Amino acid sequence: MNKKLPIICPSCSTDLKVKSLYCDSCDTTISGQFNLPVLLRLEKKDLDFILDFIRCSGSLKIMASKLNLSYPTVRNMLDDLIHKLESLDQDV
Template structure:
């Protein structure tokens, strides 16, 4: 079965579906229906295949490297291209890094003995520390 075209082959305008047919029960429904494009509608076939491989390999790039014979940086770049095609920016949702003032305060607290080296490391990594010394 062929994939439904996304646009009119002549004028390139959006398609309007007017009939559905079920071959199993021989039912036809007529009307005006907007086809559901879904979040992946704008992805290329190559990008869709990449996502399918990503899922099949459980998101493990080392398995994808073997299966697709591509390097880690190439795989990462292709994933980033897909993320951008979906309207997101890779890394944008990451936790904001510490400001220079916050880093300086943590290092000053460490120097004064208010926190332990382990606590300072955790704070610098953005982890929560249960209790501070002093």
């Protein structure tokens, strides 16, 4: 089962942090307090968009034809994502 990484606290809706990391090869556990990387704090649809964008060599035209959307629609999606990343950067 592909489990979804929770990024928001279900109790108080605050961004979650990483408390421990575990190596299942040597059974080592690292404890501490780490912020989630910006990309992991995005929603799944945003992450999928970024992956598609990279697979299309960063070409919005190719991506638009692959997604059957118009060029400005895909450009607007990218601009919204840039805005979201900027907001997440400011929150850190």
